[in-house]
Amino acid sequence: MENRKKVAFYTLGCKLNFSETSTIARNFNDEGFDRVDFEDVADIYVINTCSVTENADKQFKQVVKKAMKLNDKAFVAAVGCYAQLKPEELASVDGVDLVLGATEKFKITDYINDLSKNDMGEVHSCEISEADFYVGSYSIGDRTRAFLKVQDGCDYKCTYCTIPLARGISRSDALENVLQNAKEISAQNIKEIVLTGVNIGDYGKGEFGNKKHEHTFLDLVQALDKVEGIERLRISSIEPNLLKNETIEFVSKSRTFVPHFHIPLQSGSNDILKLMKRRYLREVYTERVNKIREVMPHACIGVDVIVGFPGETDEHFLETYHFLNEMDISYLHVFTYSERDNTEAANMPGIVPANVRAKRSKMLRGLSVKKRRAFYESQLGANKTVLFESENKEGYIHGFTENYVKVKTPWNPELVNTLHEINLTTIDEDGSVRLEFVNKLAEA
Structure with missing residues (x-):
């Protein structure tokens, strides 16, 4: 019997990356490869990269080093957001053989004809404008819950964000495809599905490359709620301006959707929100939280917040701190702003010193611990x-x-x-x- 080649995967970044890694892994399986853990010796190591934080860039080099330590003759491929944004940079990392951009990553097995090491990583990446088609994916086998991708790309132009450059325009899966994927997940005896995407509240835009809204996010959650065999559905991160009252009300009465929302705020200062080109002001955020509390008093509400954005003064930061302190939320995900190439914010005046960014981050992380504790205490006895x-x-x-x-x-x-x-x-x-x-x- 032919000796089957072994492939291992490492995922950096978000839930969306996990769902896509899982789909790429299934493609390898279909082509006759055996999947092994990343800690094992493999013939191929595939690293799904992230570009959101500076730390993710550094992590990539560490992961490559780890793969080379396990097997210095292994073929190493990089895919994902960082691979799209900085392919040449990744290709020059010692040990990397192949770098695939946004449109190529799902066809990775087509590019692996020869597993011999390259002196320099081979790059196949597209202009991001070519990333106008949709590839559905979901993760199973890695965790108790599955991540189901429903949307990709983003049309927002937030001044700090590289995601539109890395993933292209907003586009969605057809509703029937999402439902079919949910049924496949359910058949694997997985009890919980987490909906994921870049901007899932924008669901319905750009099905099959066009910009027509076939369905809304509310249509999606209503249809998924009827899929048999799924015990729980969880909405991952959703923009406050796209989380409509109708959706909140539906979730409160739903059979499967759980009372948990993760809603990015990024700043509690309207001045900073405008500099970030976010599509809402803090008053909208307050309305969303109040609506959730009105219909689901025991709901968990998570918040993303960025500290140290250019122009953020002590006053702006304290505005954010007090806004969050007074808000009935459950925990924070705190991100320290880091400059990213080709973003508007990278050239903005008012750079916040690194030590000040670190101090602000520490304050908000402390607030998050306090908020989570208070939320947990409110649930005791239930x-x-x-x-x-x-x-x-x-x-x-x-x-x-x-x-x-x-x-x-x-x-x-x-x-x-x-x-x-x-x-x-x-x-x-x-x-x-x-x-x-x-x-x-x-x-x-």
Whole structure:
């Protein structure tokens, strides 16, 4: 029997990248490759890159080094956002053999004819204007939940962001394709699906390369709610201006959508929001949070925020801090602004010193800990549903409630990928919540 080649994958960045890595992995499987863990010796290592933060760029070099340590004769391919933005830079990293841009990454097996090492990485990347078609993807097998891609690209022109340069125009999957993918995921006994994309609230735009709105995001969630076999659906990040009251109300009454929203704010100062060219002011954000609290008092609300944007004075930052402190939100994802080539913000005056950016980031991370603690305390004594994950972490199994409270109980492999009704009892030292079992809800 022919010796099958082994391929390993490493994903940097967002949930969308995870869903695309999973789809690329299935393509390799169809071509006769065996997938192995990245920590194992493989013939090919594929690294799905991210361009959002400076750190992701540095991480790429570390990951390549790790692959070369495992097998210095392995073929190394880079795909994803950073590969589209800076292909030559990636190609020059020692050990990299192939770099594929936005339109080429899903055809990676077509480019791998010969696994011998190259002196210099071979680049195949398109003009981003050519990325006008849609490739659906979803992740299974990596986690208890699946990431289902419904949209790609972005038409927004936020002054700090490279995503439109890396992923092209906003375009969506056809509704029937999304539903078919959801059914395929459900057939794999996966209990939770997380909807993902670059700007998922923009869903419906650009199906099959045109700009006509065939369906809205509300149509999408209403249709997915009817798919049999899915226990939970979770909306990942959605822009505040695109999260409509109708969607919030639908989620509050839905069969499967959980009361958890992640809504990027980026700044609590209208002056900074205007410099960022965001499509809303902070008053819109307040309205969204108030609406969610009105119909789902126990909902979890996560917030993205950027500190140290050019022109952000101490006053602007304190405006953000106080705005978030007073808002009934549950946790923060804090990003320290880093200059990205070919963005408007990179040339803006009022550069914030690195030590000031770090201090502001630390303050908001501290606020996030406080907010998460207060949210968890508000849930103590309540009966919730938990879906357990598959990892044994220091003798405990962890899971998340529908409203994203992290819980733990002593490790028991029989709990993996099962749903239970539980009572939230006490908050542990590590910030997760201990629980008491009430009722088993679904078989593994």
